[in-house]
Amino acid sequence: MNTDPLAEIGDEYCRRLLQDMIRIRVFEERCAELYGQQKIRGFLHLYIGEEAIATGVMNLLEPHDAVLATYREHGHALLRGVSASSIMAEMFGRATGCSGGRGGSMHLFDETTRFFGGNAIVGGHLPLAVGLGLADQMLGRRGQVTVCFFGEGAVAEGEFHEALNLAALWHVPVLFVCENNRYAMGTSLRSSESQLDLALKAASYAIPAWSVDGMDVVEVTRATQRALASVRAGGGPMFVEFQTYRFRAHSMFDPDLYRSRDEVEEWKQRDPIATFSARLVAADVVGEDEIESMWEFARDETEEAVEVADAAPLEPIDTLEDHVLASEEVGS
Amino acid sequence: MNTDPLAEIGDEYCRRLLQDMIRIRVFEERCAELYGQQKIRGFLHLYIGEEAIATGVMNLLEPHDAVLATYREHGHALLRGVSASSIMAEMFGRATGCSGGRGGSMHLFDETTRFFGGNAIVGGHLPLAVGLGLADQMLGRRGQVTVCFFGEGAVAEGEFHEALNLAALWHVPVLFVCENNRYAMGTSLRSSESQLDLALKAASYAIPAWSVDGMDVVEVTRATQRALASVRAGGGPMFVEFQTYRFRAHSMFDPDLYRSRDEVEEWKQRDPIATFSARLVAADVVGEDEIESMWEFARDETEEAVEVADAAPLEPIDTLEDHVLASEEVGS
């Protein structure tokens, strides 16, 4: 259709998308610093460069929907409504963290927003998404959707295959969101898949699938709207592949030797935040000053999170063996 | 092409195909009896109805090729050149069995013919086939092929997905032969796959694939000739799906309640042996008497196997812990 996509989405909504991408960016830039200062430990996987995907998708979800993500999930958690301070506290290993300090960066969880992690076995959470969708279906919770984010590297795992087949076979309300940033650690898609068209794979399970520019938050929004509408209406599972790129190394341990600087620079030209900012300014949706205050807002949010996390207590060591077995129902 | 397929194959070869199908049929009919007499124990999976596939494929293999099959492999082993008596002895649990009595019906092995089982974890042998092909490729053994038989039920397993992707990615000389008999125990393809076109799945790994009538030994032969020619020439992995049906229950434990008698009867009308016999008679390739002597030959082969197996010794119990660790290279 040739209607102006921005107009279609609306100015207010555009501002929100930009603000959210900026919130993720600022939060994670700070995480990188804090890792250098050893306040954050273990593995830390940054989403920088990929913000348009989580931003476009998460903003379209309802409170009753369920979300599963990978270990590269700070942005997803933040936009799901998990407070910046409880995410930061989690990475500081504090008792007030969204997982009580037991999960860390890779295992952010939040029961109140049905945020099911933070999963660090590649592909391992795809079957869980099928099960969550099955529960919605069997309990007659119409319109509810489970959204499952995963990287393109997971496509090679047997669990991807088993999960997509089960999802299609059982017609469950699940949206599979493939964040194709072209690399699984240092392995390029070319050396991990014999067939590079991932949407075609989904089609081999009779799951409607298409590939979308994941650097353009508007495209992400439009594609996700279509997909969600179909899933909510009972159309069964959907698969969307978002083409994106991570600007940083895989994790803070990654020497990043497997791709050329040029390639990285080329992609940085497509920075989802810079490009969308320019576009909104050009379209007179926002002014430079307004954008600056968005960064300001994000910096404040992040700094407050750091302060709160810094002041937060540690779990007493004598609670070590808590949460191994539940005494009665919790969560879900 | 409109040339007469029988002529193309040649009378002599046609006779051989018929004789081989009959050998498998007679051997297995006898196995069923022997199971009733408790001479064969454990699980026993019969291939009756599917003989055209193993017969068509195995007759086209060279001595240096490698073969992997499932637990439904008596026919494959027999046509690979494993003696009927050593197969029968194996099922009797005797020391002279082709696996020394340690494998049984599901685990027939033979080093001299590169017959790598007899594998009873559904889908588990597909990755092995990739590795065997990789060894041929890396050791420069041009023209050598690894043929891997598996049932359509295996297609749902993650290992199918991982193995096909690796095979295509590495361009290994492997022929994947899917014996689609429509049921995995009691589960029909419809309830196990969201997408029923299995060849389309192979295509999603960029592996050339097609579906063939597995009840017609001539069709099996022609399709396999094409596939093998390509694989031997360095064309990379191939996938052929043969449509077939098992006339007997899944195993001797199966009450066979999940399919209608009519369905079974319909398929029996397409018995690969009966139809091919009639066709050869009609084409004057063989006479009724000659066919009768083929059955005679098969009965003799089977009866001799039973006698030999019956007279064979058991492994001494003190050898129990042999073959847990090899002291030096054996086999392969």
Add this chain to the structure above:
Amino acid sequence: MNEETDATTGVVEMTYREAMRTALADALASDERVFIMGEDVADYGGTYAVTKGLYEEFGRDRVRNTPLSESGFVGAGIGAALGGMRPIVEIMTVNFSLLALDQLVNTAATLLHMSGGQFNVPLVVRMTTGAGRQLAAQHSHSLEGWYAHVPGLNVVAPATPHDARWMLPAALADPNPVIIFEHSGLYNESGPVDLGAGPANLDRADVRRRGDDVTIVASAGMVAKALRAAEDLAAGANPIAAEVVDLRSLRPLDIDTLAESVQRTHRAVVVDEGWRTGGLNAELAASITERCFWTLDAPVARVAGREVPIPYAKHLEDAAIPQVDDITEAAARLVAETGGPT
């Protein structure tokens, strides 16, 4: 015999298979969140005919066939549990559970802890275990001990029809993952079931036979063999009174009950169908020794599977797994070497 079965009212004789099927039917009838999924649980009736007739009664959704995708449908079971259902996932046998082990160890067992107590996983997984049917090396594992090693899981092994009937409802009532191991050799065995007993405990061992000379500890398929060994020992030239303890729960282990018994008998034999090295038998020997070192007359004797993949041939398979005589001999030797019966 466990005490419930002493009650006379409502005690009926049924097979282990019938008991399990009764438990499943009852669970499906009494809680609509409960459903069964697994390979061939529907039309086929289950590989061991345990779910026979259930899909006709409860329909294909609640008695749900799965494709051959062990990791996929076990993971889906975890997800369904998180979503508010009460899935009973049937993995055909422990042998194939290796394909789903990642889901059980890395997700089912860790979610509650990783989430700081936010997400529990009320999942029940049933699977058969054990050898003895000439199914050879890929179909004869006894790997319960591995599951019993994992914090976050509960692991039980009903050895009687009564436990087969009453452990399931307890497992469904438990907010945590519970793995139920059913020894395939037990399905045709019958025994008394108290229909009115109600859910059984999932954490205590049970003394199946009393005796003061030696304690024999067994579980699942080995309990019946231990009881027969105890009979032989009692009938021997100079009779030995063996106490037989059925573990019932493999995680947690009820060491108190074992220790109480060994304090009396001063001698212990642990029986394990699985491979000896690193098997559950080792944990039992180690914990009994820790608790009873000063009262033990001799080191705990271990009767376990031989260190070999299970062979097909009957005589070899029999030699590879513990038989009644192996238990009898081990117990007799232990008693003889330590001054004979009291």
Add this chain to the structure above:
Amino acid sequence: MNEETDATTGVVEMTYREAMRTALADALASDERVFIMGEDVADYGGTYAVTKGLYEEFGRDRVRNTPLSESGFVGAGIGAALGGMRPIVEIMTVNFSLLALDQLVNTAATLLHMSGGQFNVPLVVRMTTGAGRQLAAQHSHSLEGWYAHVPGLNVVAPATPHDARWMLPAALADPNPVIIFEHSGLYNESGPVDLGAGPANLDRADVRRRGDDVTIVASAGMVAKALRAAEDLAAGANPIAAEVVDLRSLRPLDIDTLAESVQRTHRAVVVDEGWRTGGLNAELAASITERCFWTLDAPVARVAGREVPIPYAKHLEDAAIPQVDDITEAAARLVAETGGPT
């Protein structure tokens, strides 16, 4: 210290990582049937930089990146071994090996036996193991004990750079599957390596420190902690002479060496980073007790991981796995309770 390192000629100091890389480079250079495959072993240089530089030297075919398909490429390794190659398969960590466990347990370990001795599997699998780096519950397992339970596999855990250098060639020379566990905490540790030593044995434990008061048994990442504990014990108010035994081989277990030591010390402490219940520590305690029951002054003490998924927060993770002080205290208590040092 193991005796080879006493030799002066050709003994150099290098890190565990360098030692392993040297072993890999040497293997690739000396046998063209050898190749490495695993996730990111090529350009990336291996997650722990162990294979760094190897693909530049030996090319992409012999230092082969695989997709994320643990079961697939481990199975392909088995097939390649059957086909005449000598694959070294790197599974990034033991945590992900659960996805490939079926291939290792049901195929690699059973093929020789199931085939009546016709097909051996000369496969080497390397993987890292252990906790201690704040990687949380899904990335911190210590499951070596599970592999050590399986007949048909050899399992080793080099604890020193010297063993890291020389166990690999021995594993490649072995006609059977050999699993090599590398504790991720060891890569940066350096120590002496005798460049001329040649392949190390894969079946014997090694006494790393002599002492007559108590025997401390450890493996992989726990050996260094045990040695530090021994130093503390020797430096204590009333000094205790602890003997430290490095298991080296987890399957087979060298019980003779352990027994010989415990016969002298009359006391044993087994250290295990993995969960206590059903861990390798249980097998060690059980076998030592079987062999030394009459000479033991007290039950074998077990120092093992707490029964909890490993938490992220440092103070909680530290509390979850054995630390030097836990070993020191356990040994000191054991000695004190049994009459003090001799």
